Amino acid sequence: MSIKIKNLFKSFGEKEVLKDINVEFEVGKSNMIIGGSGSGKTVLMKCIVGLMEPTSGKIMYDDMDFVSMKGKDKRNLRVNLGMLFQYSALFDSMSVADNVAFPLRMFSTKSPKEIKKRVDFCLDRVNLPDAALLLPDEISGGMKKRVGIARAIALNPKYLFCDEPNSGLDPITAAVIDELIKEITEEFKTTTVINTHDMKSVMDFGDNIIFLKDGVVQWKGTNDELRVSDDEVLNGFVNASQFLDKDHK
Amino acid sequence: MMLSSAFARPERTRVYVRRLIDEAYSLGVSSLGIVAVVSLFMGAVITLNTAYQLVSPLISPSVIGSVVSDSTILELAPTICSLVLAGKVGSNIATELGSMRVSEQIDALDVMGVNSIGFLIWPKIMGFIITLPVLIVISMFLSLLGGYTIGNATGIVSGAAFIEGAQSVFRTYTFVFAMIKTFTFAFIISSVSSYQGYYVDGGSIDVGKSATRSVVFSCVLILISDYTLAQLLLLN
Secondary structure (H helix, E strand, O other), X not given: OOEEEXXXXXXXXXEEEEEEEEEEEOOOOEEEEEOOOOOOHHHHHHHHHOOOOOOEEXXXXXXXXXXXXXXXXXXXXXXXXXXXXXXXXXXXXXXXXXXXXXXXXXXXXXXHHHHHHHHHHHHHHOOOOOOOOOOHHHOOHHHHHXXXXXXXXXXXXXXXXXXXXOOOOOHHHHHXXXXXXXXXXXHHOOEEEEEOOOHHHHHHHOOEEEEEEOOEEEEEEXXXXXXXXXXXXXXXXXXXXXXXXXXXX | XXXXXXXXXXXXXXXXXXXXXHHHHHXXXXXXXXXXXXXXXXXXXXXXXXXXXXXXXXXXXXXXXXXXXXXXXXXXXXXXXXXXXXHHHHHHHHHHHHHHHHOOHHHHHHHHOOOHHHHHHHHHHHHHHXXXXXXXXXXXXXXXXXXXXXXXXXXXXXXXXXXXHHXXXXXXXXXXXXXXXXXXXXXXXXXXXXXXXXXXXXXXXXXXXHHXXXXXXXXXXHHHHHHHHHHHHOOO
């Protein structure tokens, strides 16, 4: 259930945004993609989940190349992907419960009763048991993120993607979201890929870290390796983030 | 390409049918008010204009009924109402889909494996194609009612003469032609607006621009297809 990226390139016209990306995201781990603004994090994640076509290269899900997959095979694989978007991307015409039930109604063979049970479980799992009937407009940013997580795990996905999961949240809510993603990764053994520039999240629960700079993998390693790395560019990024963090405190 | 995806096999037919009903209501039924107002006034004004132009003791007042009936069924009800609805429904569709695009809701559907074009656009096109003809028939009736009422109230033409004139020129083919135009206009409005909204790139300003473009392109295409259909189906 790992994801392997092989020789991935992505260009927009003349501009090369991703250059020869070779990484592996491990099962049951929190795999973090970090880097400054414009480093190519979002483009990389969009390529991995199929929202963008890479210019060349392979994206292997369990040794199946997602890029060359077509039609039904691609749709079948996508059912195994759960994604939490930066701004949650909840369907604003649907209630919280309907948002979580949506993938179940579209892709499962569950009865309405079973769907309700699963929705209740997912909302309970993200500590929102009483929000089922509310509309996305009626809940806070942190609650929207949690509903986004509940929707992402509704179909028991093998792969969970989180794009800037705690951006725009206060530190306490951000910590709650981080903790929730960590728990879900361990509980459901998902291959979790998190796109972030929040170094606190990276230090707290990032298992494997990939540092992108100007569309190139500048550094990759584990959390422990990150702490003792002598890569100057990486340390510059990490220390700048921590310095700003301390400064704010 | 968008249309082939829109009419691809749905993942879950029941969900699509539910969406079709919702869209038919929100695009069609909720437009009944504006269609009624436009139609009543349109009929009343044509009656007054026709009476103003045909003042002669040699011309029977029932001609007013004929002119109002023919022009309403053949041209005014389908075309004017469609132009009005290109503004209301077209901007609604483009804004809704554009907002979904910029807030990543469409991306969320795509990541899940839902055919987002089919799920979002098919119900809008089909819902509007089903409801616009009904609205246009109501518009024809209300337009004639407006003309009848004003003619009667102002003494320009008696009710009996108006009805006699309207009945004397009614041909089934005229009505069929109006319905062919209506289906064409419904398809133009819903598909052009869907395209403009679905493929928005940018932020809220671009959503506004896409709504404007959808209205302008729909109106121009309605007028071009109106002329083309008249040329093809009335004179050949």
